[in-house]
Amino acid sequence: MMVTCKKYVLVKHFEGEPKPSDFVIVEEQLPAIKNNEILAEAEYLSVDPYMRLHVDSFPTGITMIGIQVGKIIESKSSKYPVGKRVVGNFGWRTHTVINIEDEKKYSMGLPHNYILPEIGDLPASVGLGVLGMPGNTAYFGFLDICQPKAGETLVVSGAAGAIGSLVGQIGKIKGLTVIGIAGSDDKCQWLKNECGFDHTINYKTQNVDVELKKLAPDGVDCYFDNVGGDISTTVMYQMKLFGRVSVCGHISSYNTDINAKPKTTILQPAIISSQLKIEGFIITRWADKWQEGIAQNLKWIQEGKLKYRETVTHGFENMFNAFAGMLKGENTGKAIVKV
Numbered sequence: 001m002m003v004t005c006k007k008y009v010l011v012k013h014f015e016g017e018p019k020p021s022d023f024v025i026v027e028e029q030l031p032a033i034k035n036n037e038i039l040a041e042a043e044y045l046s047v048d049p050y051m052r053l054h055v056d057s058f059p060t061g062i063t064m065i066g067i068q069v070g071k072i073i074e075s076k077s078s079k080y081p082v083g084k085r086v087v088g089n090f091g092w093r094t095h096t097v098i099n100i101e102d103e104k105k106y107s108m109g110l111p112h113n114y115i116l117p118e119i120g121d122l123p124a125s126v127g128l129g130v131l132g133m134p135g136n137t138a139y140f141g142f143l144d145i146c147q148p149k150a151g152e153t154l155v156v157s158g159a160a161g162a163i164g165s166l167v168g169q170i171g172k173i174k175g176l177t178v179i180g181i182a183g184s185d186d187k188c189q190w191l192k193n194e195c196g197f198d199h200t201i202n203y204k205t206q207n208v209d210v211e212l213k214k215l216a217p218d219g220v221d222c223y224f225d226n227v228g229g230d231i232s233t234t235v236m237y238q239m240k241l242f243g244r245v246s247v248c249g250h251i252s253s254y255n256t257d258i259n260a261k262p263k264t265t266i267l268q269p270a271i272i273s274s275q276l277k278i279e280g281f282i283i284t285r286w287a288d289k290w291q292e293g294i295a296q297n298l299k300w301i302q303e304g305k306l307k308y309r310e311t312v313t314h315g316f317e318n319m320f321n322a323f324a325g326m327l328k329g330e331n332t333g334k335a336i337v338k339v
């Protein structure tokens with residue numbers, strides 16, 4: 001089968017907010033597959049905050065980076081039969097030919113491709129969210145780093161996003177009191193009514209410092225930080241003695257030129273006086289335990305303990321809008337594009 005693929009080529013590195021003109025959509029004629037090769041057709045593609053940062057480390061001219069769930073429509077590999085779904089780090093493209101034997105095991109530190117595990121009635125898109133990279137980031141990044149104990153208080157920023165919404169629910173599973181900080185009343189309602197968060201703060205309409213003092217008068221034990229900036233400074237000044245902070249992301253400054261060394265608030269007094277343990281991580285740390293995280297999150301979903309939501313944008317031609325919208329907070333739960 002000869003197919004024509006569409007792909008997004010990065011023609012300009014982002015300056016400030018990404019712009020549609022930073023990409024062009026290009027057509028590419030794919031060759032017929034050979035032995036050990038498969039042809040995958042993208043069904044769902046992921047748009048993620050890391051893309052805003054990481055494309056800077058690649059030259060222009062690359063196919064935009066990203067993970068997708070593709071359906072195998074042609075195969076010359078018995079391990080990857082036609083009809084199965086493959087989760088692959090193939091980039092923003094509609095069709096991909098890969099050689100299963102030759103393909104590198106990891107790309108950007110994560111498994112390059114694998115057959116989507118058995119997920120029952122769930123949609124294949126969960127392979128990009130709760131049962132994929134964000135789900136594993138929540139599971140390992142929270143539990144391994146914060147070492148939470150029942151009865152403790154957890155604050156999550158970016159709480160209504162793909163990772164934050166799961167971290168808060170895992171906190172509830174582990175018996176913590178959970179406070180989520182998110183950017184709209186609708187998001188806060190969802191966190192409380194469906195995800196079981198105990199409390200929420202809308203950082204756009206409420207004073208985080210004042211509200212957090214009311215909600216956690218004795219202080220915060222664990223902070224899962226998705227956003228950095230002022231929100232995180234405020235939380236860290238309200239930590240308990242020996243509090244633990246898992247630094248996952250700093251989306252509030254992704255459009256800022258870090259090399260310009262913008263002025264920041266001073267955190268050392270809080271770190272020293274509360275003897276905080278602050279640890280950053282990259283999810284690649286747990287690449288060898290990938291399927292373990294997926295299996296645990298799937299079990300929690302099946303037990304009704306873990307809820308997930310996806311904000312689905314339709315159409316490959318709307319990839320950029322989905323990406324830009326996610327960076328601005330238009331998503332609740334995982335931002336996904338359905339081809």
Ligand SMILES: NC(=O)c1ccc[n+]([C@@H]2O[C@H](COP(=O)([O-])OP(=O)(O)OC[C@H]3O[C@@H](n4cnc5c(N)ncnc54)[C@H](OP(=O)(O)O)[C@@H]3O)[C@@H](O)[C@H]2O)c1
Binds near residue numbers: 161247249253
């Ligand atoms: N360390 C790792 O290995 C790793 C892996 C994956 C992701 N991450 C990081 O984890 C974080 C969450 O990722 P995700 O995939 O779950 O994304 P997400 O939370 O689903 O989407 C991004 C969200 O960030 C919020 N946001 C945007 N600008 C903000 C600002 N100035 N201040 C506060 N919040 C802002 C928006 O929600 P609101 O409406 O609430 O503003 C938006 O919905 C990101 O920082 C990402 O880079 C890290």
